[in-house]
Structure formats: C-alpha cells, structure tokens
Amino acid sequence: MSKDTSGKAFDFKLIRRLVTYTKPYRATYYFVVAAAILLAFLALVRPLLVKSGVNDYMIEKDEKSLLFICVIMLGTLFFEVAMQWAYNYFSNLLGQSIIRDVRVKLFKHMLRFKMKYYDKSSVGVLVTRAVQDMERIGEIFSNGFFEIISDFLKIFVVIGVMLYANLKLTLIVFCVFPIILYATYLFQKAMKKAFIEVRKEVANLNSFVQERISGIKILQIFAREEQEYDLFKAINERHKKSWISTVWYNSIFLAVIELVSSATIGLVVYQGATQAIKNDDPDLAGTIVMFIMFTQMLFRPLRQIAEKFNGLQMGMVAAGRVFDILDTQSYIDDSGTKVATDLEGAISFDKVHFEYVEGEAVLHGISFEVNKGETIAIVGATGAGKSTIINLLNRFYEIKSGTIKIDNVDIEEYTLTSLRSKIAIVLQDVFLFADSILNNITLNDTTIREEDVIAAAKAIGVHEFINSLPDGYHYNVKERGTMLSSGQRQLIAFLRAYVSNPSILILDEATSSVDSYSEKLIQLATEKITEGRTSIVIAHRLATIKKASKIIVMDAGKIVETGTHEELLDIEGGYYRNLYEVQFMAEEKMSS
Template sequence: MAASSGNAFDFKLFRRLLEYTQVYKWTFYFVAIAAILLSFFAVLRPYLLQVTIDESIVPQDNDQLLFYISLMAGVLFLEVIFQFCFIYFANWLGQEVIRDLRVNLFEHMLQFKMKYFDNSAVGRLVTRAVSDIETIASIFSQGLFMIISDLLKMLVVLGFMVYQSWRLTLLVLLVLPFILYATRVFQKKMKLAFEEVRTQVANLNTFVQERITGMKIVQLFTREEKEYEKFKEINDKHRKGWIKTVWYNSIFFPIAEMSTSITIGLIVWYGGLRVMAGSEAITLGVIVAFIELSQMLFRPLRQIADKFNTLQMGMVAANRVFGVLDTKSSIADEGTLEIDHLKGDIAFENIHFGYVDKEEVLKGISFKANAGETVAIVGATGAGKSTIINLLNRSYEIWDGTIYVDGIDSRDITLKSLRSQIAIVLQDVFLFADTIMNNITLNHPEITRESVIQAAKDIGVHEFISSLPGGYDYNVKERGVMLSSGQRQLIAFLRAYVSDPSILVLDEATSSVDSYSEQLIQKATDKITQGRTSIVIAHRLATVKKADKILVMDAGKIVEMGNHQELLQKENGYYKKLYEVQFMQEEETL
C-alpha cells in the first residue's frame, strides 16, 4: 500500500478507488470530456491574441481588431461555461463516491467482532470514517481531474508551441527538465510528510476523544496538568508534521517561479533579436503568445505539484480507509437457520476461550439451562462470568467446544436471528444522545409507542419516565448523562422487555444503584424473567436466592452448581464462603 511503500504514487490503490466511480460513469466521462475541451480552449486564447497583434494591432486594422476581440470574448464565454461544468460535476462525483465509500466502511465496521474494537482506538476509527473519507473527496474535486486537465493542457500547449516556433520551444524546454526534476522530488517528500500528518491527526483525535469522554476521571484525580502536557506534546508532533509540508512548499514554489521568469527572459531576448533581424517566423505576436504559452506550460506544473499534494493526501487517506475495509475481523456468519422464536434451552459443552492468545479465560465450561429457568452466575471478579454472556450471543468466537440453543449448534443459526432472540441488560448501560423512546425501541419499526408505554406500566417504570420533562420524548444527551445510573438501568430493562426475547441476560444489572431504583429494578426483573430463560450475573442476594440454578465460578471453571439451599449445605463450599463474606451482612440489613 501507498502508506508504507514510500513510492510517489500507488496505481493499484488508485484503480481500486476508481472502481467506486463505475456507478457514475457517465458523469465521469462528461468531466473527462470537459477537461479535454478546456485544454483546447486554453491554447485558443493565446493563439487569438497572437493573431490579433500580428493582423490587427501591428497593421492598425480597427475592423479586424473588433472582430478578434469579439471572437476572444466568445471563446472566453464558452471556457467559463465548461469550467463551471467541470468544477461542479467533479465535486459532485467526489461527494457521491465518498458517500458510498463511507456507507461501505460503516457497514463493514458494524460486522466487526468485539475483539477488533477492544484493540482499536475509537478516535482512530472516527478519523477513518469522517476526516479521512472527506479527504478522499478532494482526489476528485481538486486532484484527479485537475491533474488530467493540466496534463492535457500542457501537451496541447507544447504541441502548439512546436508548431509555431521550434526554436523558441527549445528555449522553453531547456528549463523544463529542471522543473520536472524538482517537481518529482517535491512529490516524494510531500507524500511522506502527508503520511506523517494523517498519523498525527489520528493520534490527536484519539487523545481528545478519550480525554473528553473520561473528563470526570481526569478532574477527580487532578490529572488536568499532566493531560495538558501530554496534549501539548501530541499537538506539537502534529504541528511538526505540517511544518514539514510548509518547508517543502517554501523551497519548491520559489524555484518554480524563478524558472518561469528565466524562461520568459530567454523568450524575450531571443525572440526580440529575431524580430529586430526581420525574421518572418517569429513576430511580435508570436513572442507575446509564447510568453503566455510558457506560463500555461509551467503554471500547470506548479499547480500539478500542489494538486498532487492534494491527491497524495487523498491517497494516504484512501489507503487507511481501505486498510479498515480489508480487515477481516467479523464473526463467521455461516449459519443458515432463521429462527423466529426459541424455547430457551441452553447448553455449554466443554467451552474453552480467551480474549488473548494463550491466555485462557474459560477452561472447559459445561452447563445446561432449561427453558424458562433462571440461572445465576456468581464468582470473584475475573472468574469468567461475563465471558459466558459474550459467547452466548457470539460477540466472540469460542476456541473449542459447542454452544447449543434449543439443541442446535449456535453457529448453525444466523447471527441476526440468534441475537434477535437474546436481550442483554449490562451493568454499564449505554444510551444514545436521543429521546428515551428511541433509546428503548432503537428505532425498531415494529415496536410502537403504545406498546412501549404499556410495557413501562407492566414493569413499573412509566411513572418515572412520565415525571421527566417531555416524558418519553426527553433527550438523555450523550451516553444518557441526564439520567442517574439507576434510571439508565430502568431504561435498559424496558429496552430488553419490549424486544420480547426468548433469552434474557442480566449482567450485574442491579449494582451501584440507590435503594429506590433497586426496588424498581427488582420488580422489573421479576416481571421480565417470567416465562423465559434468564441468565443472571449478580451480587445481590435476592436475585441469587430465587434462581433455579446457581453456577459458582472460580478462575475460569465452574467449581459448584446447584440452587441456593443446596449450595449452602456444602461444608467448606466456595459458595457458602462467598455467601458468608459477601451476602451475610446484606441479609442482616433486609
């Protein structure tokens, strides 16, 4: 890829990007034709100027002068029209391409397994989906077609110059190799500089996004000064990346301007001598035309270098975006069975799994949960409780073993239909910056407002929601910051309830909430667990005591299994010790 090759241009990557223009091929062709016509219009203007000087101004023919002036005005009008069409449709094409590319990228990211997001910075992914793709648009609006147009213009101009005077053309060509070499070196240096800029932009976005999200921790632990220093350091690296581009521009453009001035001087010197010597091949009009033609020849070179910078930035961004698109990190969805409803029988058979290679978290887990049962999982932090949930809905791929749902290998069921039958209420509830209604329904078209309100009444949270300003239309802001943790939990319970799942998972859903919210959550728990298989990870005694089966985990293994009373009967049992240490004091306060 271009980002690592160090080459001036990656044609393979460029061809891949052009594939996105196939849908808009007629617009692509039109812009290309407009670019060709503009190159001919560019040459026509200095030619008309030459003719006007030699056939009207020098012989002082007023009628001819008026005719040629009118002709130049007509050519200028047509050039303006085509220039407008060229710029507008080139930009239009760029926006259409990046719209499709951004949609493809987001769709691809939606399929990634959780492990990918565990190892990827959010700010970096945001950079890929937003600013990097926006940079790609400039390939079409300011890069590709502009470069093609300039190259065509240069070829036509050069051909016309040779036709008019090969001697003056040779003078121009004496300076041209020097400019071409400088442009080539400039392109390579700028490419490397822009790669550094894009890297530092991603680092900056990642740092700012994480610190803003975690601002509460930063302030609580008085890390403002340290984070400020880190930000200054990252921002300085970003500045240095841009300074490199400024440095290369500062060197190249004065060299290009000096070369142009030298060329004009040579044309005036040699051409003037030939005119004074009475040459018929080189006239005053030809000298004036050559001055303008040489500008047309060299100016595109300078512009091409500048636009090539834009193209390079777009290509670097495209390389990064395609890097994400080429990432194979999705859960293998090879199941063929579509299910509308499950009884809820769950069986884990000899499951081995770890989040990191060679670091096993679950070590041969086996258990069954019959339809309609409530199974509680208890154990110390890091025992592997939440991992069981992550594997049930296939957020991660198991290393070994089989998970059966209603006697069917879960891998034989399509991901969409499997997950549609499982609702999860997590300890850390995530709410979008939207209304309570939309956070409950997640914009599901089949969940009506009336059904949500009825469900809220069923589990006892309607009164709480109605008390908020705007009720169900209350905007909870980013991550639900306008609600308490207990209120967010209640919204999560209602979200799970209205989805009418066959299997319900509660991952420590009653932790870190006040006593009033806990009562509401307990009532909601009793309601939504009725008639469906429920897996509950909880430290609260009431939930554990009511479970049909309790799995006691330690260091990735199930060390005990049974109901509350059975486990308490075991002498020196793990659960009994856990109960006495963690739950006895809680029971005394009830």
C-alpha cells in the same frame, strides 16, 4: 496502513478501485472527463487569438478586425469560465457521491466486525478513517486526478503548438524544463513522506481527544487535568510540526517555480526580440506574446500539478487506510441457515474452552445446562469468566473448542441476526445514544410502536418515571445518557430488553450501581421480564441470588460449585459459602 499504499506516490491500483465506485454515476463521470479534456484545449485558443490579433491586425492597424478578434476572445473566455464552473460543480458532486457510498459501505462493514477487532482498535483512529479520511478521498475526484490529467494534456498540447510556431524559442523553454521537473520530483517525494506523517498525527490527536473527553470524569476525580493538558500540548505540537513540514516544502517549491518562470520569460523575450531585429520580421511580435502566455501556461500547470498532487497523495494515503479496513475480514462466521424463531430457551454448554488472547485460556472446558424458563445465577470473583459466558452465548467471540447449544441446536447453525434478536442483555454499564428515550428503547425499530413501549413501561413499573421527564418518552438523554442517573439509565435498559420480547434474558450485574429506590423498581421489572423465559443473572445483589433456580459458582474460568442457595450454603468450607459470608452477609446486615 499497508506497505503497498504508503510506498507509492500514485497508486493506479487504488485509482482503479475507486473508479469502480463511479458506476452509478457514469454520466457525471464521463462529463467530468470530457470537460477536463476540453478545458485543456480551450487554454490554447486565447494565446493563438492574441498572436493573430497582434500580427494580422494590430501591426496592420486594422481596428475593425482587431475589435472582432477581441469579441471572439471575450466569448471564448466566457465559454471557458462556464465550462470551468460546470467541471468544478460536477467533479465535486461526483467526489461527494463516491465518498457517501464508500462511507456507508465502511460503516456497514465495521458494524459486522468481531468484538475482538474493537478490543484492539482505537475508536479515535476509526472515527478518523470514517470521517476525515473520507473527505480526502473525495478530493481525488474533485481536485486531483482529473485536473492533473487535464494539466498534463494541456502541457503536451502547448508544447506541440510551440514547436510548430518557433523551434528556437521552444528550445529555450525546454532547457529550463529539466530543472522544473527535477524540482517537482523532489517536492513530491518530500510531500508524500510529510503527508503520511500528517495523517498519523491527525489520527493520534483524534484518538487522544476522544479518549480524554470520554474519560473526563476519571481525570477530574484524580486531578489529572494539568498532566493531560501537557500531554495534549506535546501531541498538538507534533501535529503542528508535521503540517509545518508541508508548508516549508510548498514555500520552497513555489519560490523556485516563480523564479525559473520569470527567468524563462525574460530569455524568451530577449531571444524573440533578437530574432525579430536580425531578420526584420515583425510577425515575431505576436509569436513572442504567444510564447509568454504559453510559458506561463506551462509553468502554472506544473505548479498546480504539484499542489494538486499533494491533495492526490493525501487522498491516496486516506484511500489506502480506508480500504485496509474494508479488506479486513474480522467477522464472526455467519454461515448458519436456521432462523431462531420461537426459541424455548434451553441452553447447554459442553466442554467449552475459550481465550481472548491466544495461549491465555479464560474458560477451561466448562459445562452446564439451563432448562427452558429457568432463572440461574452465576457468581464468582472478578475475572472468573462470568461475562465471558454471555459474550460466547451471543457469539460476540468464537470458542476455541466445545459446543454451545440452544434448544439442542448448535448456536453456529443459527443465523447471527436471528440468534441475537432472541437474546436480550441488560449490562451494568448502560449505553444510551444521544436521542430520545423512545428511540433508545426501540433502537429505531419501526415495528415497535410507541403505544407498545408505553404498555410495556406500565407493565414493568417504569412508566411513571419516564412520564415525569420533560417531553416524556421524547426526552433527549444527550450523549451516553448523561441527563439521567445510573438507576434511570438502568430502567431504560430493562425496558429496552423487555420490548424486544427475547426468548433468553441476561442481566449482567444489572443492579450493582443503583440507588435503593431504583433497585426496587428494577427488582419489580426483573420479576416481570424474567417471567416465562430463560434468564441468566450475573449475580451481585443478594435478593437476585436467593430467587435463582440454580447458582453456578465460577473461579478462574472453571465451574467449582453448582446448586441452589441453600444447597451451596450447606457445603462446609465451600467457595460460595465463603463468598456469601464475606460479601453477602455484610450486605444483608446493612439492609436490615
């Protein structure tokens, strides 16, 4: 959160920015403003009617006129209730409409962020911004900004009427006013700090829970349940304490307001009664009753303003956090104009340097070429830079120097969407959404029909497996595909890649964690989907490496060897040969 956001109790810059989102709802916006102003003036009617009823009709014992006044008061009350209902409904409608629009804009904005942004960001915190903070923004409109304006307007109008009605009684109220205002100032200052702490602890709590639930298997494997439970209790305790601070400040403030309000009413009654006795003025009776009502009206808005100011402050803090994300420009440059259609798939890396963290090089000027329709394998130890090559080809990250070309065109000249639509990746860790198999394959692309998916599944040999599941292609795999085995998830990923009809296919160790039966299906699928298209395989299994047209061997971000399987084995003391003897020969013996 920016300093500008956290340092202001009431940020007009944020309010102005939020008001720009009311443009599609101008009629509702103006109605809410008008209703807030009208409610401020309606509050004056009943006390004035009470004064008139007491002075003009009760003292004069005019029962008929007094009844008429009561009917008018009842009608005014019903009208005020109706206006209050309309105000509450439409202010909430306006707030919910705005947060819907801001939330959609925020989600679209986050979809375009670089992978580097997500590498450094907590998922739990981002979820808090997109969900809980959005609700706080809605409260600015539904239960904050307009009502505070209405309450302030009510205070000024009431003071004006009181000054006109009786100066001495008004001065009594004014003497107490500085105490209320100072208490309100201290309260708002303390609450601002408390609510910033609350938002921080809520984000920490969300982040902790999200990560632990996602990694629950690791916690149970290493029997860390008790330790994580203790950590959670500590975080939850901090969250509770931050909320208790707000309750503490509220309790003190409300008690002070109630005490001062009661004392002021007592002084008004005493002073008014004294004036009436000394001056023998019976009309002061109605004025005293009116002042009692006005005094309550003055102090009630002050108490409510403080309460609403809390919600407004929380909304301000939330809006600042959300706008910080919206103002973040963490995009891959998408200034290319070429649309990647009908790519042949010839790939060229020329002296490509790259680093995830500035000053820590990952790729050291690598160069290689892949001909159209060719299948190459990339091998090397963990951290050699194999997956980085794939990330750069898809432009998930930006290179430091060098060029990457597809069909002799720099990939930066292609539009980002068209480029990625022509490259399909099957990852080792397959991510599936909590949806049907069909939607996980098509990713809700309406141009891909269910018949096309079924035909593709039959072509690569996975139709039988999918059809054996309950509901077949409409089987819900639940969150992250937990209802399927790793091998089954991998087959779904292959089918997802196949139906997208890519020009370039990338298999990132896609068969490294599957059973032998699934591997056979995957090998069949691999042969089918690599047919006639350029393919890059981050190699793990021996069969895939042997069939590659060319093998690129990497070590510490450099290409150390290139050649076919046989050519690389002929290199005495070569890196690939040593890797093969240590890892792949053992695998070959196990499978024989």
